[in-house]
Structures are given as structure tokens and as C-alpha cells.
Amino acid sequence: MSNLEQMYVDNNYFRFQHFDSKQGKRLAAVAYLSVIVNQQTLNKQFVRKINEDILAQENPTAESILVSLRSLGIVTEIDEMGMVADMISDAGIVIFIEGLTVCYGIGIPGYETRAVDQPSSEINVRGPREGFTEDLKVNMGLVYRRMKTTKLKSKIFVLGRESQTKVMVVYLDDQVDASVLREVEERIESVKLNIVVDSAQIEEWIQDSPYSPFPQIMNTERPDRVVTALNLGKVIIFTDGSPNALIAPSTFTDFLHPSEDLYEKFYFANFLRLLRMLTLLISLCGPSLYIALTTFHLEMIPTPLMLTFLSTKAGIPFPTFLEALIMEVAFEILREASIRLPRTVGQSVSIVGALIIGEAAVQSGIISRPMVIVVAMTGIASFTIPSFNTAITLRLLRFPLIFIAAWTGVLGLALGMFAIVLHLCSLRSFGKLYLPTFNSHRWKDVTEHYLLLPIKHRRQSKNDTSYASMEGQVREHEDH
Secondary structure, eight states: OHHHHHHTTTOTTEEEEEEEOTTSOEEEEEEEETTTBOHHHIIIIIIHHHHHHHHTSSSOOHHHHHHHHHTTSOOEEEOSHHHHHHHHHTTEEEEEETTOSSEEEEEOBOOOOOOOOOOSSSOOSSSOOOOOOSOHHHHHHHHHHHOOOTTEEEEEEEEOTTTOEEEEEEEETTTSOHHHHHHHHHHHHTOOOSOOOSHHHHHHHHSSOTTOSSOOSEEEOOHHHHHHHHHTTOEEEEETTOSOEEEESOOGGGGGOOGGGGGSOHHHHHHHHHHHHHHHHHHHHHHHHHHHHHHHOGGGSOHHHHHHHHHHHTTOOSOHHHHHHHHHHHHHHHHHHHHHSOHHHHHHHHHHHHHHHHHHHHHTTSSOHHHHHHHHHHHHHHTTOSOHHHHHHHHHHHHHHHHHHHHHHHHHHHHHHHHHHHHHHHOEETTEESSOOOOTTSHHHHHHHHSOOOGGGSOOSTTOGGGHHHHHHHHHHHHO
16 A cells, blocks of 8 residues: 555545454555546445445454455456556556455446437438447447347457557457458557557558558448448457547548448439549549649630630739639638637638638639639538548648649649559558459449449348359459
């Protein structure tokens, strides 16, 4: 106890609760941090129960105290001071008993947790409304509620030298790829951070290409999406204190399809998927294509439309490239301001501010009307991308494409897009292709990355029997 007091010196929340016999002899003591332990449970159950058992005996022994303790819950035997500090810091109590060279720990967390609510970043019109919280046990309970099978396995890692954050790897034993699971575990064990606060830190550390702007590990707050990914043989990474679960491996198309697609009619879901592909291109190269056409390739624009562009351009003191740059920067500033402001004020700032600034710029003769329309359509198109990380990447790549189009026209824009596609083809996510490519022997498997098949023809799991014959043909072809 003296050593423990030295470890927690100048800590106002560290407490000792003593247990004495009828003769006043000290028999045991409980050490805990009052700020994270449920003190009501501690006093009403543990302290009262042990005191009653001690006072009921004439000569209480260490063995009798231990029997009383074990009747209250799952007891962990601890024989090192470092493990004592870990138990206390992990919302537990540690009981020292006179005459024993070991102590015993029981977890009774009492810190406040957020209630299960709808995730704010992944809002669906149809489907479950529950989202993950910052509590690891609550999140695992949401998964077990939807997947009642003994094949659901989990492994716990402790990361962060100071934070000692619990990280849990979850997978289905009969569906997971053993090589992927092994790679995930090895990369998690290689994480060397002093403090782990959120899953984003782990995501950046373990991804294949940390210098790529594209996200390579999906993060989600939706339990239904996690259960679907588990059924497809993927590995889930939970971080205690973070509501975002990581899904590995992930493909580029995973970031374009929300979980809501699975709850709609397949033809409507496919229409929306194709629409998102179109808005992805608009968000990425809309302004740069407009700059290239109006600066270098006026002959490619129909004559009536070209005359309209030229008439609106008359009197504008800036070149088209500078117009686009000004409007894009202004739009990004408004978007960032709307996120940081309170929700009730932020929406009005983003919408009204864009309208007022755009109209004022046109009236003052600084920006042409077609440029305002192009930038507005580009910004709206970026909001259709379900993944926030992917939308940020498209916004980031839009600026170098604008510079390239202003210097070299459509040819430079085509080369820039070709370089982006080549980069996507070179990426891997835990050894798997990041951009799914079509194969004549596995066309159905790859098609599901882009289009949603009817539910009767949809793959139900990674080891679906309907795919067995096709995979056998693939293996036979590879052997040849």
C-alpha cells in the first residue's frame, strides 16, 4: 500500500477503503480511483458485504475474506505492481489482504457513457438507426445482438504507452482470410504511440500507403454495416473511446456505397450507384474541364453556348483559371465555417453565404455567372459521396487538376486523370486490390463491387456455395 501511494502521489482521486476486525486489527484494504469507479456499487455491495462477513466471524482469515470477495463477481489475481496500476486505471478496484503476497482486482466502471443514438455521419432513410458509442462493451453488444453465432471471434490488444487503450480485432472464424487476419494483427502490434485516442491514429499507422490521399480502410459508426462486412470475411477493428469501427480490407467502391443500398430495391440502388459515379467525376474534374474548354478548346463547345460564355466573360478582369480558384477557395472557406459553427447557424451560413457571395461577385463583375454555376454544381456533387474521407480527397485533388487544365488544356486533364487511375490501381489494402478489376472468370464477384444484384442472386457470405464451382474453375485455370 505504501508503494501504491507513492505511485499515485498528488492524485486527489486516489482512495483507500480499509476493513478492520472487531478487535481493530486491519485485515484488508481496497484501492481505487473515485472518479472512474461506481462508488454506489462499491459501497453498497463490496464494502458492506465484506464488512458483514468479517464482523460475523470471531477470527476472520484471509481465506474467508477471499471467499466473500469471490461471491461478488469475477476476480482477477494480480502479482505485480504494474498490473495493480493497470487495473485501477481501467476503472477497477484492487483488494489487498493481510498475509497474502498477491492482490485481487474486480472491474466496476462508473464513468459516464453516451447513449446509443443514430450516427450523425451516416444517416439513412431506411434501415437501423443505432450507432456505435465510445464504450467498447456497448459496441460489441450491438454486434452480438445482430450476429448470434459462436464463430464470432475477438482478440484484444493494448496500445499506447500512457493511454493503455484497448483495441479489439473481431472476425468470423469460418469466413475470414487467414492471411489478412495475420497481417492485421501484425500491423496492430507494430503500432508505437504514446497515446491512442481515436481509431484514426491506428488507421493511419496500419494502412498500406500512408502517403496516398485516398482512404484505404473504411470507418463506420453503423453496426449493420459491420455485421455485413464480417459476413463477407472482413476484419473489424474497434478502439475503446472511439465510435468509429475500422473495416479491413476495403476497396475504393466500398467508400461510394452506403449501407442503405442493401435496404432498397436493386434497380433503385443501382440508379443511385451510377449517379454517384457521375457526381464523383463532376466533383473531381468539373471546374478543370470548364477551364480547359473555355481557355484552349472553344471549338469543342456548341456555337450558341460558346457565344453565351463569351458574352458573360466580357468585362471580367480575371482569367478563367483565377475565377475558378477564387470561387473554389471561397466555397471551401464557407464549408469549413459551416462545420465549426453551431448546427443551427452553420447551415444558414453555408447556404445563404454562398448565395450572397456568388451573387455579389457576379454583380460586381469579378466572377462570371457560368463559373458560379460550375463551382456550385461541383460542391453539391461532392455532398453525394457517402464517405467523408473520400469527399475530402476529391476536393483536394480538384486543385491540382485545375492548375494542370489551366496550363495544358484537355490533354493535361486527361493525363492527370490517367495518373489518378494508375495510382488507384497500384494501391493495396492488406494485400488485396484497392480498385476491383474485371476478370473473365470472376465477373460476378467484381460486378457486385459496382452494381447490386437481386437478393436471390446476391452473395450471402464470403464462402457462399453458389460461388464454389466458379472459384474451382479459377483455381484450375491458375494451376494450368
